[in-house]
Amino acid sequence: MRSTDSPIPRIVIAGTGSGVGKTTITAGLCTAFRSLGLRVSVFKCGPDYLDPTYHFQASGVRSQTLDGWLMGREGVLSTFGNAARESDIAVIEGMMGLFDGVASTSNAGSTAEIAKWLGASVLLVVDASGMSRSVAAMAQGFASFDPELRIGGVLCNRIGGRSHLGMLVAASQAVPVLGGFPRDPDHAFPERHLGLITAHDASLPSTLFDAWGRHAAEWCDIERILQIARTAPALESPAIRVRSKPRYFCRIGMALDDAFHFYYDENLRLLEEAGAELVRFSPITASRLPDVDGLYLGGGYPESHAEALADNEGLRRDILRFCRAGKPVYAECGGLMYLCDEIRQVDGSRYPMVGWFGANAVMSSGMQALGYVEVTTRRHTILGPAGRTFRGHQFRYSTLQWKETPHAAYDVSAPPGQCRQEGYSRGCVLGSYVHAHWSSSPETADSFVEACAATRAE
16 A cells, blocks of 8 residues: 555546546546555546546545636645545546647646646547547647646547457557457446436446446556556645634535535535534435525436425425525525426426525526636625625526526626626525535635524524
8 A cells, every 4th residue: 555655646537528438437447446455536627516426436435626727726736635645546537628628728727737737647538439540640649739748648448349459559659558448338327418427326336337347457457557657746735724713613404315416525625614514415305404504505407306306395395484584595506496486397397396586497408508607796695795706617408587586696707708697696595507616715615604603693
């Protein structure tokens, strides 16, 4: 096992683009590393909420977000150092293509930026179906694009067999092919309208991960991959945020089930550091709301569980009474939809929800918003004073049809300069389609805890 004082072995699994199989290969490698008795830590570049559920099932540990735009360099290094310090190998899955990020003219917000900050070599994932010598041109093009970035090798996905893999290995000499993953439709991860389904879904058996772990062990040069990971240098120690003893204590109810499970771990950590006890409950199955001082309703798939949410009338009434009592409630995306009058499906079917916001959440077959945003609060809210800024991300298929004039609490700007009003407040309830990452503004978590603690003291 690795000494905690030595550099952390690490490798970045990046792709030539989206859909080449990064998550499958990351899950396979993590499973294979665990079978060797290695302690694995795993990370996801970018704002994704789904891939980390696959990481968890493959590695046995919670996956952490590393996002240069949301968190900044110091936040990335701090999160990585804290989560990986006792691991034998850290595996970082990239987002989109290796060089894709916030802008098309720089590495900002990209996997390449994270790899350079972490001093980690990259394994480039290529969809090699229908390809032989061209793999060399693709690998060399990526390797030469940014000379400061080291591509340690190529992993070829969807290969046709051993002979095909042999051709790919022979073709790419300058950037070595370290193995590949065969086509295996019987063990493919199923997808849904927001991408992969979550790995804790009951329809996703552990045998899928076992199969991809076997493919990694049998088709990839695991020892060489580990050697490349071990060439990573020691990292500088980021500045540590000094926290005084929490001034407040409160209990925050956190919706967590198949309908609501999109949360950044950093947000939860910051809430706990500020003095919150997080009390998990299921809006699908809980008969009553737990004894709490505030609510955090995260994103997820309320539209996929709309009938079950609607049928749980007792809990919906409890939450509505909680809102009416002036208790703080913070809701993101799916949580916002749940607080509306109803969810209207693409087929026109309707399901009643909590009814705090006078709006219907209407599902669409097409994406309605995608990308990074920066929020500036227009007035004081449960997240703090007017003028507070934090960063986040949107990824949604629904829109709100308002029956009343909404009170926008946010100015939301999106690169490269678009701006609109969003964030809906009524009483002590704040809802938004923005999935906020509070690493960019830790004091936001402090303010929410303070608001919840204030109602506890009343």
